[in-house]
Amino acid sequence: MSIINILSPHVADMIAAGEVVERPSSVIKELIENSFDAGAGNITVEIRDGGMSYIRVTDDGCGMSPEDAGIAFIRHATSKLHDENGLEAISTMGFRGEALAAISSVSTMEIMTRERGSDSGIRLTLNAGEIEEMIPFGCPEGTTVTVRDLFFNTPARLKFMKSDRAEASACIAAAMKCALGRPGISVRFIRDGKEEFFSPGDGKLESCVYSLLGRDEASGMLSCSSSSDDLRLSGYISSPNEGRGNRSRQYFFINGRCIKSQLLQSALEQAYRDTLLTGRYPSCVLYLEMPFNLVDVNVHPAKTEVRFSYEKQIFDFVLASCKMALESEDRLAPRSTEAPVHGTAFTDSDPAPGPALKTADIFPAFMQNETFEQTTLVSYGQNIQSVEKVTECAPSQIHVDNFVENSVQNVENSNVPNHNILGQAFKTYIIVEHNGEILLIDKHAAHERMVFDRLCETISEIPSQALLSQTTLRLSAGDAEVLENNGELLLELGFEIEPFGENTFIVRAVPADLSIHEVSSAIEEIIEKLKSGKIVDPQEKKREIFHTVACKAAIKAGWDTDMLELQKIADAVISGRIKYCPHGRPVSVTVTRQDLDKMFKRIV
Ligand code: ADP
Numbered sequence: 375m376s377i378i379n380i381l382s383p384h385v386a387d388m389i390a391a392g393e394v395v396e397r398p399s400s401v402i403k404e405l406i407e408n409s410f411d412a413g414a415g416n417i418t419v420e421i422r423d424g425g426m427s428y429i430r431v432t433d434d435g436c437g438m439s440p441e442d443a444g445i446a447f448i449r450h451a452t453s454k455l456h457d458e459n460g461l462e463a464i465s466t467m468g469f470r471g472e473a474l475a476a477i478s479s480v481s482t483m484e485i486m487t488r489e490r491g492s493d494s495g496i497r498l499t500l501n502a503g504e505i506e507e508m509i510p511f512g513c514p515e516g517t518t519v520t521v522r523d524l525f526f527n528t529p530a531r532l533k534f535m536k537s538d539r540a541e542a543s544a545c546i547a548a549a550m551k552c553a554l555g556r557p558g559i560s561v562r563f564i565r566d567g568k569e570e571f572f573s574p575g576d577g578k579l580e581s582c583v584y585s586l587l588g589r590d591e592a593s594g595m596l597s598c599s600s601s602s603d604d605l606r607l608s609g610y611i612s613s614p615n616e617g618r619g620n621r622s623r624q625y626f627f628i629n630g631r632c633i634k635s636q637l638l639q640s641a642l643e644q645a646y647r648d649t650l651l652t653g654r655y656p657s658c659v660l661y662l663e664m665p666f667n668l669v670d671v672n673v674h675p676a677k678t679e680v681r682f683s684y685e686k687q688i689f690d691f692v693l694a695s696c697k698m699a700l701e702s703e704d705r706l707a708p709r710s711t712e713a714p715v716h717g718t719a720f721t722d723s724d725p726a727p728g729p730a731l732k733t734a735d736i737f738p739a740f741m742q743n744e745t746f747e748q749t750t751l752v753s754y755g756q757n758i759q760s761v762e763k764v765t766e767c768a769p770s771q772i773h774v775d776n777f778v779e780n781s782v783q784n785v786e787n788s789n790v791p792n793h794n795i796l797g798q799a800f801k802t803y804i805i806v807e808h809n810g811e812i813l814l815i816d817k818h819a820a821h822e823r824m825v826f827d828r829l830c831e832t833i834s835e836i837p838s839q840a841l842l843s844q845t846t847l848r849l850s851a852g853d854a855e856v857l858e859n860n861g862e863l864l865l866e867l868g869f870e871i872e873p874f875g876e877n878t879f880i881v882r883a884v885p886a887d888l889s890i891h892e893v894s895s896a897i898e899e900i901i902e903k904l905k906s907g908k909i910v911d912p913q914e915k916k917r918e919i920f921h922t923v924a925c926k927a928a929i930k931a932g933w934d935t936d937m938l939e940l941q942k943i944a945d946a947v948i949s950g951r952i953k954y955c956p957h958g959r960p961v962s963v964t965v966t967r968q969d970l971d972k973m974f975k976r977i978v
């Protein structure tokens with residue numbers, strides 16, 4: 375008897391909605407981005423009850439024809455992408471054709487729209503993704519989308535909403551991020567009838583930052599502005615004596631899209647090294663512009679993360695630009711938050727002011743790369759292949775990548791006494807000659823300790839990696855409860871796990887060290903540990919979770935490991951930094967020359 379069911383498009387939309395629409399703030403983001411793509415100059419966002427009962431986004435963009443409006447909410451309906459070639463250089467905020475489908479499937483939606491130059495408009499009402507009515511309608515040019523009763527038909531999701539107040543704050547934050555990304559577009563936000571913010575949309579970064587961040591935050595920020603052949607960085611960073619206790623005021627935009635980026639965050643923070651107290655973080659509003667084909671925005675359902683083609687060069691460029699800004703101390707002068715002033719801020723059409731960095735110094739590979747112009751990012755098809763490829767890789771290979779990236783820094787620069795790696799026994803023990811002794815190192819135990827120590831030393835958030843192919847977990851009610859109760863802690867430690875319906879969870883990201891093969895087993899182990907109820911102290915919980923991550927992340931006995939990795943492990947052991955694995959087992963044993971001589975009866 376067949377047990378496989380092909381889900382109806384409606385159910386598929388509802389599942390997809392879980393990825394795109396997590397909460398009211400995600401609706402706001404998607405609708406504002408649609409207005410940006412429609413070429414709007416003015417956008418008004420209104421919410422009631424934290425966006426749960428009512429969200430309305432009105433724009434004066436290009437509008438939609440009745441035919442387009444009639445299909446815009448169908449999944450994968452998009453005017454922004456025509457074939458796979460378009461994916462190589464995405465210049466619009468949207469391209470997946472998912473947002474309207476996802477939002478309309480879990481709400482009651484009304485779209486009023488009039489195409490630019492057309493005599494009349496149309497009004498479309500939808501209930502749970504089904505058209506209820508479509509009538510000609512008198513309305514101004516542009517589009518108004520109203521979303522009512524979000525998640526009314528997905529009670530499981532509804533349960534996870536926070537208070538209206540918290541949801542409203544998230545909506546405001548989401549809209550603010552969007553508005554900060556477009557100084558040339560005016561955004562007004564109204565909550566329960568009261569204006570929360572307004573950005574003038576005069577194209578001046580300075581007035582945009584002032585109106586959105588507020589006078590206290592904005593004044594005194596340092597102007598950051600540099601360009602190279604293909605990169606341009608502009609914006610503002612905080613002065614070193616204005617460090618904050620968290621990173622909530624770090625805004626990074628790539629080609630107008632607000633993204634989370636570990637890379638840019640590290641580059642920024644490195645610029646402040648030795649000037650900012652430990653545990654304090656800089657703020658920034660930084661705009662990086664680069665050719666669209668050098669950044670892949672198709673790596674996250676909500677498009678909040680990107681992948682760069684030239685990570686090292688971008689890191690160096692941002693670091694150098696921020697350092698320069700810190701040195702130049704070109705401050706944003708105090709001013710009123712309302713009236714935009716004329717200043718040096720860049721407009722969309724101006725070239726960025728300020729000294730140009732010598733690109734050749736920081737961009738050698740990038741510039742000398744003749745294929746740069748033609749550099750393309752993986753097309754959608756290739757992208758999927760690459761996910762599959764990763765899944766097919768031998769565990770050792772996958773691991774080596776993580777390992778090299780994450781562990782190497784740890785051992786660099788240390789003063790390691792001379793030693794000589796003779797090889798490996800049983801793909802388990804590294805044999806090292808050192809100081810007249812033979813050292814046998816358990817490579818798994820040693821590497822596990824290295825990862826564990828690094829995790830414990832990480833003061834702020836643990837770097838995480840977004841999963842390209844998301845893992846879904848179905849848990850027992852008890853396990854689901856354990857996961858939910860520890861959601862915040864896990865998030866801090868690099869696990870982004872979101873509830874999705876009855877005891878089901880979507881894993882969006884995991885700590886960067888973890889191999890994608892180990893995701894489910896790691897989470898299961900963590901739940902087991904937390905379930906026992908013996909560990910209550912948060913620090914203790916953290917250590918237990920780190921134990922699991924380190925163990926799952928470490929290279930295993932029996933794997934092929936290349937010389938570079940063996941070397942790094944040997945260095946860490948010989949320099950004396952690691953002696954025991956996190957479970958207390960020794961990571962190495964020593965056989966002296968004398969021991970050997972005795973064994974062979976050379977001496978007695
Ligand atoms: P995407 O933005 O990825 O194309 P959406 O589901 O968000 O997918 O929107 C589907 C289509 O509906 C868009 O491609 C666009 O053609 C149209 N659309 C949505 N919102 C607007 C708007 N505010 N103004 C004009 N057209 C819109």
Ligand code: MG
Pocket residue numbers: 404407408467468469471473474
């Ligand atoms: Mg969209």
